[in-house]
Amino acid sequence: MQETRLDTARIRAARQMIDPLFLDTPLYLCEALEPDLGCAVSIKLETANPVRSFKARGTEVVTGLLAANGSRAAVCASAGNLGQALAWSGRDRGLDITVVASRFAPAAKLERIRALGAGLELVDGDFDMARERAADIARHEGVRLVEDSLDIETCEGAATIGLELVDAAPSFDAVLVALGGGALATGVGHVVKALAPGVEVICVQPLGAPAMTRSWRQRRVVTTDSTDTIADGVAGRRPIPAVLDDLLLVADDAVLVQEASIIAGMRMLLDRAGLVVEPSAALGVAAILEDRDRFAGRHVATIVCGGNVDIDAYHRWIGAAPLREP
Template sequence: MTQQVPPSAARILDACNAIDPIFLNSPLLESHSLGLTAFVKDETDNPIRSFKGRGTGWYIASGEGGRGSLVTASAGNFGQGLAYAATRAGRAVTVFASVSANPVKIAAMRGLGADVVLEGEDFDAAKAAARAYAEGHGLTFVEDGASAAIAEGAGTMAAELTDAAGDLDAVFVPLGNGALAAGIGCWFRHAFPKTRVIAVAARGAPCMALSFAAKAPVPTPEALTIADGIAVRDPVPAAVGWLADTVDEVMLVDDTDIIEAMRFAHAAFHRLVEPAGAAGLAGLITRRGDFRGQRVATMLCGANLTEDQRRLWLPASVR
């Protein structure tokens, strides 16, 4: 489907030695309260409070994006990761975000040195504007989900997970643009091919699930979910192709499932997790009956919540 080089396990290992250590070796939490053994990588305790520093760090370190100024689109966390890595390499970054993007994430991107442009009603509209801007100004457009390096950087999380936990029966991975799922799946296909890799998308943003089933990009007219970080309506063709080789299935969860997972993360691990960051955990909780007594894993991918998202489920004492 795509002419781009797919992620590789060898380059995931290279990434482990090149990414800023502040994003590596995240805590591994463990729970036995769901009738199974759940291993949970906590990606919320770093300067950008999400896993995105892994992929963007390797993207810059690997040289995939050249040497000049960069343009991207982001719901917020990817833009933070790219700003963190690129500005430390002396490179300018312009991030396009939708006019409805999370204000906490917008402020954080600007604080990390990115020039943030608000344009479009949703993420995919902002991405179209970013692509046009990059082409018009002769700049490199960085597309999360279309870069093997970004997927490989995310895959370092899986390498750490298997080093610590060994063989697993299944791993549940949040699914937005697809870089995280492709990178995690790439590593498991290499190291533990019998582990079932389950990507978890929001029911209100099902384009990647539809694309996985069709083995071709299937856009949707809208993406309506509280999980802004995975609210995608226009699939990245490269990621659709990579998922076919790295993921066993794609499942959908409701927003109510995601809220339940956010509550569980707070009760079990004392972690405040944003909706998209809890999608994998939501899938695990929803499917726990299928894996009773087994060893499964997921990750808490981000903790940049708006006040409205906090009010969804947090008691006033911890908002």
């Protein structure tokens, strides 16, 4: 394999910097999904922790290094999950954290960022606008800008999931990874291709937010003007060139799925697996639903990467009435 920016020895070392709360997450075959999906599906569950997503694996590494270097503050743009994770990890290490997010981000994510003691600034636009604003703040205040997917710690933190996947027995035929900015996909992809190259790494993105997938297919950065998906966690318009370079080395495929499939995947994970997941976490199941023949009879692992949803929106999506009367 050509070399990505990531380093397997450093990823192993990263495990030592991450609170064990976020490591060795459940990984289990969910047989109840098999009749509907036509393949064996193992779930790697990243939602049963204090921030309900995998993002703390990365922010633990980022903040551990910052604290070791005597830094006092950091700022990031976030679709919601990174901000929550950075707030959690930063509080634990006495750092002042500022999170810039879209005011359209799920209220549950924004509330949790505030509750964790981070400063929260909302922009009247999408995630990429929040990125610009976070960069401004970092420049102006002279504090560290944490850039998801660009900063190698965010990728290598996420990559520790890959170590746990390749250590599993029996091995998988394919791993399905949600694709947004690319930290999770390049992280897990790097480890899988380094240590279990026979396992297919398939990235999944919504049709309504296809920038990185199109970039991967065309082998050059392709941006989009807008996004249109309920999968807020992966809705970026401007892929980062260095991340795309890594993705080109580790992804075997990148597929786009429809919103209806994401919703069907969320419903199936609730109904068959008892899991409340955010849309991004259902991308893997959505990919199977859209291409059953490809996966028939195989054993795939899907990373359930986050569970932060506004519960009333969740019920609207999956077709139940809201929980409470207005």
